[in-house]
Amino acid sequence: MISTRGRYAIRVMIDLAENDNGSYIPLKDIAARQEISKKYLEIIVKDMVAGGLLTGASGKGGGYKLCRRPEDYTIGEIIELMEGSLATVACLADGALPCPRAAACETLPLWEEYDKLTHDFFYSKRLSDLVSRREE
């Protein structure tokens, strides 16, 4: 299951893309539009900055801004950054210990196939695919 961390992160990025006017957008505005607790978003957005998805600026006139064009973000990288991994079973997660039963495991190929499907799906989607431009 994809948690609020990944889902909210995507919504923040869509919001930033749709409301882009060249300057920084305060989190207060994003939280209000998206109807998400600003306090909780702070935690999420901090990690997004750390992960290189956004840039932030403090002080008056500060806020957040995308640091690439919407078509240069894949949804996969956003989810993977925020959720830690895009893996669908524990044994295929990024920092997982190698499973001693792997060679004999009759279910592993199933999980690998699903994992690839998931990976391909989300890496084929771009932020721009989810943005409906309002301005013209």
Next chain:
Amino acid sequence: MISTRGRYAIRVMIDLAENDNGSYIPLKDIAARQEISKKYLEIIVKDMVAGGLLTGASGKGGGYKLCRRPEDYTIGEIIELMEGSLATVACLADGALPCPRAAACETLPLWEEYDKLTHDFFYSKRLSDLVSRREE
């Protein structure tokens, strides 16, 4: 993420299919072959019986048995029964409250598309696809 409940359930069913000799197979044997705590498997297997995946028989000579042919089980129904839902986001889960933002939600179509992908994938896989018959 698919938890041990779903994953162990599938392994139990593969084990039953591969070691089928017409009679009941004790959980002790399955647990030993699969290297899973028997105590923990008891909980899982009980739900599998309740869900109509297996039949159980008490007493000496008892154990568990598939109640259909391996080709008559889909992996999807096994996971869905054991995990409660195959949904990949909370708002698409079986007992989820209707989301007031659904109509305006710009991410919902993404989750719906992924959900369909997941559903189609696991319902196209059958237990028989995972079984390597040893006897001839």
Next chain:
DNA sequence: CTATTACCTATTGACATAGTAGGTAAATGA
């Protein structure tokens, strides 16, 4: 120098996960 904003650390309640512990009930076969 004040208002605004990001950024930081810590804490919380609720819930799920992955088990363990210790029994009772049912069936068999010697």
Next chain:
DNA sequence: TCATTTACCTACTATGTCAATAGGTAATAG
């Protein structure tokens, strides 16, 4: 009949994650 084997049942627990909240400090613009 009775011991053994098995399923089946209730309860408990340790650990971790999720989704926040609380209460600050630092930076910046006007």
